[in-house]
Amino acid sequence: MLKSLPRESTKNYLQTGKFSIVSYGKNSIIHFADERCHDLEIILSGKVIVERIDEAGNLLTVAEFYEDDIVGGNLIFSQNPYYPMTVTARLPTTILKVDKETLFKLFCQNPPLLRTYLEIVADHALILGDKIKHYVNKTIRESIISFLKYESKKQNSRHIELNITKKALAEKMGVQRTSLSRELAKMRNEGLISYDARSIKILKPDL
Amino acid sequence: MLKSLPRESTKNYLQTGKFSIVSYGKNSIIHFADERCHDLEIILSGKVIVERIDEAGNLLTVAEFYEDDIVGGNLIFSQNPYYPMTVTARLPTTILKVDKETLFKLFCQNPPLLRTYLEIVADHALILGDKIKHYVNKTIRESIISFLKYESKKQNSRHIELNITKKALAEKMGVQRTSLSRELAKMRNEGLISYDARSIKILKPDL
DNA sequence: TTTCGGGTGTTACCTCTGTAACACCTTTTT
DNA sequence: AAAAAGGTGTTACAGAGGTAACACCCGAAA
Numbered sequence: 287m288l289k290s291l292p293r294e295s296t297k298n299y300l301q302t303g304k305f306s307i308v309s310y311g312k313n314s315i316i317h318f319a320d321e322r323c324h325d326l327e328i329i330l331s332g333k334v335i336v337e338r339i340d341e342a343g344n345l346l347t348v349a350e351f352y353e354d355d356i357v358g359g360n361l362i363f364s365q366n367p368y369y370p371m372t373v374t375a376r377l378p379t380t381i382l383k384v385d386k387e388t389l390f391k392l393f394c395q396n397p398p399l400l401r402t403y404l405e406i407v408a409d410h411a412l413i414l415g416d417k418i419k420h421y422v423n424k425t426i427r428e429s430i431i432s433f434l435k436y437e438s439k440k441q442n443s444r445h446i447e448l449n450i451t452k453k454a455l456a457e458k459m460g461v462q463r464t465s466l467s468r469e470l471a472k473m474r475n476e477g478l479i480s481y482d483a484r485s486i487k488i489l490k491p492d493l
Numbered sequence: 494m495l496k497s498l499p500r501e502s503t504k505n506y507l508q509t510g511k512f513s514i515v516s517y518g519k520n521s522i523i524h525f526a527d528e529r530c531h532d533l534e535i536i537l538s539g540k541v542i543v544e545r546i547d548e549a550g551n552l553l554t555v556a557e558f559y560e561d562d563i564v565g566g567n568l569i570f571s572q573n574p575y576y577p578m579t580v581t582a583r584l585p586t587t588i589l590k591v592d593k594e595t596l597f598k599l600f601c602q603n604p605p606l607l608r609t610y611l612e613i614v615a616d617h618a619l620i621l622g623d624k625i626k627h628y629v630n631k632t633i634r635e636s637i638i639s640f641l642k643y644e645s646k647k648q649n650s651r652h653i654e655l656n657i658t659k660k661a662l663a664e665k666m667g668v669q670r671t672s673l674s675r676e677l678a679k680m681r682n683e684g685l686i687s688y689d690a691r692s693i694k695i696l697k698p699d700l
Numbered sequence: 701t702t703t704c705g706g707g708t709g710t711t712a713c714c715t716c717t718g719t720a721a722c723a724c725c726t727t728t729t730t
Numbered sequence: 731a732a733a734a735a736g737g738t739g740t741t742a743c744a745g746a747g748g749t750a751a752c753a754c755c756c757g758a759a760a
Contacts, residue, residue, distance in 0.1 A: 364615035365616060394604050394607070407614065408572075411567035418624060418625065418629070422553065451707060461630075465748065469747085551718095632716070633717070671718080690739095
């Protein structure tokens with residue numbers, strides 16, 4: 287995203303206050319749920335996650351964003367621009383805040399920037415759609431199978447490295463860690479998979 | 494959306510095939526899940542719903558769109574433009590298909606159109622976010638309370654008119670109709686609500 | 701080295717909710 | 731008016747998964 291912004295005007299806007307740079311510490315909250323969204327935010331460095339936290343404190347991690355990605359893009363031009371979920375810096379994070387009207391002006395002057403923006407926003411909407419498609423109202427076993435098939439394809443191997451903790455995986459699925467653990471054990475007993483703390487191996491390809 | 498399209502060029506594009514008009518019968522499928530999205534679609538008349546249908550045939554109605562709304566807007570500029578869910582005409586429906594590149598050209602020439610588009614796409618993304626926020630991985634009772642609070646605010650009354658059937662409500666929540674029915678009965682027995690086939694009344698405002 | 705925090709694995713218990721089957725009612729079609 | 735189609739309410743049953751409690755393991759800090 288950043289690459290598509292014209293360098294010169296970026297400097298300019300930073301001086302006039304249309305753009306600004308803000309830093310957040312590890313695990314600090316960038317936006318609470320229901321907070322109003324004023325600016326588009328471009329991640330300069332760090333890791334940002336979007337999660338739903340319910341009254342009981344249960345977590346559902348909805349999306350993760352890294353350097354050069356944007357936050358609030360699906361929101362900023364809405365008639366009702368309030369963050370529906372909590373936005374947190376998972377690592378120390380620096381972001382560039384871009385004023386909405388300035389952004390719109392830039393779009394009109396700079397079609398490639400608009401194009402990039404439209405792509406990113408569309409891809410983000412798909413993440414939400416996928417979340418609903420793959421994890422919502424499915425059994426834990428179905429969620430696990432969805433996950434394994436996706437990772438197996440991505441890593442091109444039946445032996446899947448878990449690059450996240452099982453705890454984080456449970457949060458991605460929106461289930462209890464113990465329930466995930468229980469279901470994995472069941473699948474192992476049935477001879478479908480084997481696993482340790484860091485990886486899972488698919489024994490029956492068709493699961 | 495349609496109002497923002499310049500009349501003259503619309504006629505033109507219809508003749509050159511960049512735009513086209515298609516009709517669908519009641520309950521016919523407009524797009525299957527995983528089908529590629531080629532065009533932006535503007536609903537000229539009718540009712541379109543987006544739903545997830547799992548292998549067992551369970552429904553989760555994700556969104557409903559009516560006249561002048563758009564379908565595929567969150568998708569069309571994605572790098573991976575495949576419909577994540579099924580799109581169905583719930584009533585006889587006529588849509589205007591708009592070619593992607595033609596649309597982009599129009600955006601660059603017509604900022605108000607771009608603005609309208611960005612607003613609609615943002616609002617649609619919020620629908621998905623809300624779906625996750627209010628209905629995903631919650632108990633049926635929590636879903637009911639979310640729904641009642643929202644409708645009570647919207648209708649500005651504790652006596653809520655259900656303008657949809659309970660069957661449709663169950664599909665919106667992604668639960669079985671009988672389970673919804675059972676939970677409503679429980680809440681009635683606890684003195685929280687009263688209801689009939691067409692309306693629900695909140696007896697304890699704090700539920 | 702010891703200590704401590706956090707992830708992992710396991711299990712008994714119990715609640716929630718999907719399933720299936722039925723009766724009843726309303727609306728639409730014939 | 732009769733028949734067909736579809737929504738509504740209810741309940742016994744069974745399975746999935748949340749809760750809580752515990753043991754174990756590993757890596758970082760002291």
